[in-house]
Amino acid sequence: MSRIIMHFDLDAFFASVEQLDNPEYRGKALIVGGVSDRGVVSTCSYEARKYGIRSGMSSYKARKLCPNGIFIRGSHSRYREVSRNVFSILERYGDAMEKMSIDEAYVEFKDCQKSPVEIAREIKAKVLEETGLTISVGISYNKFLAKLASDWNKPDGLKVITNKMVPHILYDLPISKVHGLGKKSVDKLNRIGIFYIRDLYKYDKSFFEQYMGKWGLEIYHRIRGIDKRKVEGHHERKSIGTERTFKTDLESMEDIRNIIHGFCDQLIEDINKKDVLIKTVSVKIKYYDFTNISRSNSFTNYTRNEDLIRQMVDEVLKEVKMDKKIRLAGLTFSNIIEGEEEQMSLF
Numbered sequence: 001m002s003r004i005i006m007h008f009d010l011d012a013f014f015a016s017v018e019q020l021d022n023p024e025y026r027g028k029a030l031i032v033g034g035v036s037d038r039g040v041v042s043t044c045s046y047e048a049r050k051y052g053i054r055s056g057m058s059s060y061k062a063r064k065l066c067p068n069g070i071f072i073r074g075s076h077s078r079y080r081e082v083s084r085n086v087f088s089i090l091e092r093y094g095d096a097m098e099k100m101s102i103d104e105a106y107v108e109f110k111d112c113q114k115s116p117v118e119i120a121r122e123i124k125a126k127v128l129e130e131t132g133l134t135i136s137v138g139i140s141y142n143k144f145l146a147k148l149a150s151d152w153n154k155p156d157g158l159k160v161i162t163n164k165m166v167p168h169i170l171y172d173l174p175i176s177k178v179h180g181l182g183k184k185s186v187d188k189l190n191r192i193g194i195f196y197i198r199d200l201y202k203y204d205k206s207f208f209e210q211y212m213g214k215w216g217l218e219i220y221h222r223i224r225g226i227d228k229r230k231v232e233g234h235h236e237r238k239s240i241g242t243e244r245t246f247k248t249d250l251e252s253m254e255d256i257r258n259i260i261h262g263f264c265d266q267l268i269e270d271i272n273k274k275d276v277l278i279k280t281v282s283v284k285i286k287y288y289d290f291t292n293i294s295r296s297n298s299f300t301n302y303t304r305n306e307d308l309i310r311q312m313v314d315e316v317l318k319e320v321k322m323d324k325k326i327r328l329a330g331l332t333f334s335n336i337i338e339g340e341e342e343q344m345s346l347f
């Protein structure tokens with residue numbers, strides 16, 4: 001293979017750290033995140049997955065699926081510490097590393113002295129030895145296939161996808177496995193009878209552009225084993241946010257506040273997973289007559305302190321007038337950086 005790209009992904013990361021630190025959680029259905037009923041599941045142990053619980057699921061649903069599960073808030077500073085430890089191992093071995101989240105990274109290798117599989121085995125052993133955790137790795141010649149491979153036989157997986165294996169290895173995969181195809185696109189394609197990657201091969205470029213929007217062409221190439229994205233050492237994030245258009249326009253401030261609080265929980269999960277700090281909080285409102293307002297406020301320092309962020313969201317919400325019905329509400333965190341929190345001065 002010309003380029004060697006590996007995708008590393010820690011297995012059930014937050015839950016595995018907890019099970020490592022707390023023997024009483026081992027072998028149990030453990031759910032990190034989603035302590036309050038409006039929260040979402042951040043990670044869950046493999047024992048919890050047997051009940052159908054998944055990351056990103058509402059904790060309300062998770063509790064219904066597994067009433068006896070152990071739900072904990074988790075210790076994010078501990079996860080960051082372990083994550084840094086793992087990334088420093090990856091950096092030591094690779095030539096370039098691109099961190100995708102707290103538990104996931106692409107690593108590129110140039111001029112390998114050993115076989116890629118040997119290197120991957122060595123890294124897996126090192127991670128286990130230094131942190132007690134298992135990590136899955138996918139090896140290939142581009143990002144798309146490396147990520148697909150790391151997911152192939154989780155947990156503790158190791159899978160190689162070579163160019164000779166493409167495209168037949170992809171034929172029977174459901175289209176949801178195509179990184180870059182969101183749930184909406186998958187549903188849309190399912191409705192017209194496209195379920196597997198092999199179904200997609202029947203269509204030409206214009207179909208991809210029409211049905212998959214701006215990433216269409218990219219996806220057309222990806223499923224043919226072509227992905228030119230580089231492994232970039234430094235990653236800049238501008239903002240993360242979420243919004244919703246309501247089926248019926250909302251009239252009560254209480255409803256809007258509840259929805260924004262739900263968004264806030266999701267975004268806090270997100271910044272914890274991405275291991276970033278934020279400075280600015282913005283609320284966007286669209287009224288029934290399509291007029292928009294946006295209100296925002298910023299901290300003096302970058303932070304990931306949940307209580308401070310929630311307070312700030314409430315401050316910004318006070319600026320929103322409810323004199324007209326509302327058809328859309330959104331929340332965005334911006335001014336995002338990686339790194340450690342500076343101590344906030346109280347004086």
Ligand SMILES: [Mg+2]
Pocket residue numbers: 009010011012013103104
């Ligand atoms: Mg993971």
